[in-house]
Amino acid sequence: xxxxxxxxxxxxxxxxxxxxxxxxxxxxxxxxxxxxxxxxxxxxxxxxxxxxxxxxxxxxxxxxxxxxxxxxxxxxxxxxxxxxxxxxxxxxxxxxxxxxxxxxxxxxxxxxxxxxxxxxxxxxxxxxxxxxxxxxxxxxxxxxxxxxxx
Numbered sequence: 835x836x837x838x839x840x841x842x843x844x845x846x847x848x849x850x851x852x853x854x855x856x857x858x859x860x861x862x863x864x865x866x867x868x869x870x871x872x873x874x875x876x877x878x879x880x881x882x883x884x885x886x887x888x889x890x891x892x893x894x895x896x897x898x899x900x901x902x903x904x905x906x907x908x909x910x911x912x913x914x915x916x917x918x919x920x921x922x923x924x925x926x927x928x929x930x931x932x933x934x935x936x937x938x939x940x941x942x943x944x945x946x947x948x949x950x951x952x953x954x955x956x957x958x959x960x961x962x963x964x965x966x967x968x969x970x971x972x973x974x975x976x977x978x979x980x981x982x983x984x
Contacts, residue, residue: 849889850875851896853906860983863954866909867932877911881937890973893959905963907956907984910975914953925949929977940975944968947977954980 850873854860861869867877880886893908911932914925926947931937943958944967956978960971968974978984 848875849878849892851892851908853896853908855904855906857983860906862983863909863913863980866984867911876933877909879911879931879933879935879937880941881935881939883939886939886941886973889957893973905960907959907976907978909984910955910957912955912975913980914977929955941973943971943974943976946975949977952977952979954978954982956982956984 850870852866852869863877870877878889880889912929913932914928914930926940926942926949929940929947941957947955954977955975958971958974958976963971965971
């Protein structure tokens with residue numbers, strides 16, 4: 835289940851946010867990717883600052899809806915293949931969008947991506963966390979292990 839919101843003025847006509855307070859219902863990157871494909875869509879490719887802002891507004895509206903939303907990052911469609919050749923200097927350039935789009939737009943949190951075994955990307959949504967060096971953990975991107983449950 836999720837909240838489906840449609841807009842007529844963006845490249846994609848509809849977005850679906852799926853948020854589960856029940857931790858047992860959260861899924862890894864590949865499971866999230868498959869769930870989107872089953873619904874006829876794809877994990878989100880963010881192609882501009884305007885689209886990033888739209889998604890932030892949608893998440894804020896979801897939070898205000900009184901659903902009791904709490905900390906829980908959201909998978910987006912950015913990932914890198916684990917080819918073992920990534921160095922800290924080349925790693926950021928290896929990330930690609932799962933739907934094949936070629937947008938260079940990125941919204942990394944400070945000191946991200948950290949690379950290593952973290953190859954899939956989430957949009958931070960941790961409203962109760964104390965801010966870090968890059969500020970609140972809200973809406974910036976972080977690479978995470980693909981088997982983490984979000």
